[in-house]
Amino acid sequence: MRQLIIxxxxxxxxxxAIYAARAQLQPLLIASSVEAGGELMxxxxxxxxxxxxxxxxxxxxxxxxxxxxxxxGTEVVYDDVVRLELDGDVKKVTxxxxxxxxxxxxxxxxxxxxxxxxxxxxxxxxxRGVSWCATCDGFFFKEKVIAVVGGGDxxxxxxxxxxxxxxxxxxxxxxxxxxASKIMQERAFNxxxxxxxxxxxxxxxxxxxxxxxxxxxxxxxxxxxxLEVGGxxxxxxxxxRTHLVHxxxxxxxxxxxxxxxxxxxxxxxxxxxxxxxxxxxxRQAVTAAGSGxxxxxxxxxxxxxxxxxxxxxxxxxVAAH
Amino acid sequence: MTARAVTDATFDQEVLKxxxxxxxxxxxxxxxxxxxxxxxxxxxATEHSDKLEIVKVNVDENPQLAMKYQITSIPxxxxxxxxxxxxxxxxxxxxxxxxxxxAAYLA
Numbered sequence: 456m457r458q459l460i461i462x463x464x465x466x467x468x469x470x471x472a473i474y475a476a477r478a479q480l481q482p483l484l485i486a487s488s489v490e491a492g493g494e495l496m497x498x499x500x501x502x503x504x505x506x507x508x509x510x511x512x513x514x515x516x517x518x519x520x521x522x523x524x525x526x527x528g529t530e531v532v533y534d535d536v537v538r539l540e541l542d543g544d545v546k547k548v549t550x551x552x553x554x555x556x557x558x559x560x561x562x563x564x565x566x567x568x569x570x571x572x573x574x575x576x577x578x579x580x581x582x583r584g585v586s587w588c589a590t591c592d593g594f595f596f597k598e599k600v601i602a603v604v605g606g607g608d609x610x611x612x613x614x615x616x617x618x619x620x621x622x623x624x625x626x627x628x629x630x631x632x633x634x635a636s637k638i639m640q641e642r643a644f645n646x647x648x649x650x651x652x653x654x655x656x657x658x659x660x661x662x663x664x665x666x667x668x669x670x671x672x673x674x675x676x677x678x679x680x681x682l683e684v685g686g687x688x689x690x691x692x693x694x695x696r697t698h699l700v701h702x703x704x705x706x707x708x709x710x711x712x713x714x715x716x717x718x719x720x721x722x723x724x725x726x727x728x729x730x731x732x733x734x735x736x737x738r739q740a741v742t743a744a745g746s747g748x749x750x751x752x753x754x755x756x757x758x759x760x761x762x763x764x765x766x767x768x769x770x771x772x773v774a775a776h
Numbered sequence: 777m778t779a780r781a782v783t784d785a786t787f788d789q790e791v792l793k794x795x796x797x798x799x800x801x802x803x804x805x806x807x808x809x810x811x812x813x814x815x816x817x818x819x820x821a822t823e824h825s826d827k828l829e830i831v832k833v834n835v836d837e838n839p840q841l842a843m844k845y846q847i848t849s850i851p852x853x854x855x856x857x858x859x860x861x862x863x864x865x866x867x868x869x870x871x872x873x874x875x876x877x878x879a880a881y882l883a
Contacts, residue, residue: 487870488812488816488870488871489809489812489813489816489868489869489870490809490812490868491812492808496808496809497808497809514808534870535870551870551871551872581849581866582848582849582852582864582866582867583846583848583849584848586848586849588809590806590808591807591808591809591849591850592848592849592850594804594806594835594836595835595842595847595848595849595850596848664846665846665848686848
């Protein structure tokens with residue numbers, strides 16, 4: 456049995472691995488088969504991660520984190536967790552390959568998944584003009600009118616990135632102010648190819664084989680209108696990825712995994728959580744990395760106590776004889 | 777087995793006129809999910825070489841094919857039989873999920 460398994464390969468998972476590996480815990484990190492590296496793998500320039508004054512490409516940053524974790528003895532497996540048994544002293548982690556790994560402690564850092572609009576047309580036209588990833592799909596929308604839904608940093612980043620491809624980018628937001636940081640807002644406002652449609656929500660997507668337009672509803676007066684677009688990028692936020700632990704770990708009302716105060720301790724002993732999966736508010740690469748540190752230190756402390764109690768029990772047994 | 781590259785020029789001969797079932801992986805260098813799914817497709821190709829041939833089309837270098845097959849999201853995996861698209865799978869997925877999507881062409 457191992458001491459520690461880390462599930463997730465974003466900044467939280469890899470930072471936890473760096474700390475745990477340096478503490479000689481020889482962690483096994485389950486990186487996922489197709490989403491290894493997490494959300495930053497689909498990001499271009501990362502300008503707010505300290506230590507990189509000129510910025511760094513998201514995939515390069517994640518590759519560096521992985522190398523740093525491996526340097527100290529982290530073992531990385533490219534597979535997906537399909538089942539978790541977290542109660543009891545032995546935590547069981549079953550992978551897509553069918554292999555089950557056992558450990559004394561688990562750090563759960565699965566991050567979050569793109570939120571959907573919840574429209575039936577969205578699923579039907581996904582990959583046919585509806586996308587959640589500008590860096591993956593923007594290339595295919597050259598000289599088209601592209602809509603971006605959302606008002607946060609990721610929506611502004613997508614819009615700014617897409618403006619190099621599209622004839623025009625239309626940002627649709629249901630309020631009249633943006634949630635995005637000032638610098639991202641400025642960049643979008645100063646881009647001559649980006650227009651804003653305020654107080655509007657997408658209630659329908661038109662097109663049979665490919666997206667041809669949107670139906671927008673005015674959030675103030677309720678009126679509806681059509682907007683012709685060739686593509687729709689959805690950046691309305693993320694939801695914590697918790698399906699693997701439903702019924703096992705307590706969640707918050709916001710859908711994230713509940714942890715004790717500023718620690719990473721979940722409702723089960725020996726199970727720690729870190730990164731976006733516990734964070735409904737900040738969700739930055741840096742806060743996730745910090746959160747991974749907390750989880751590694753908590754896990755290290757827990758494992759040390761386990762070790763102490765085993766030694767104490769053994770001594771008691773010896774003393775009794 | 778690494779999938780062979782097919783181009784605008786060779787697509788007709790190697791995919792549409794093939795007497796085998798051919799899966800075409802539309803991809804690009806800059807696409808992270810494409811890089812993730814590529815080794816999984818190589819594994820599937822090796823394990824099912826008698827049923828399915830897997831080839832790759834680089835969409836940067838072969839824009840005509842990307843346009844003709846209305847690729848707007850990659851990785852896009854299209855299965856061809858007798859010159860027709862019989863199945864489309866979009867997005868990187870874990871191996872068991874891909875195998876489930878492609879089950880009809882692997883058995």
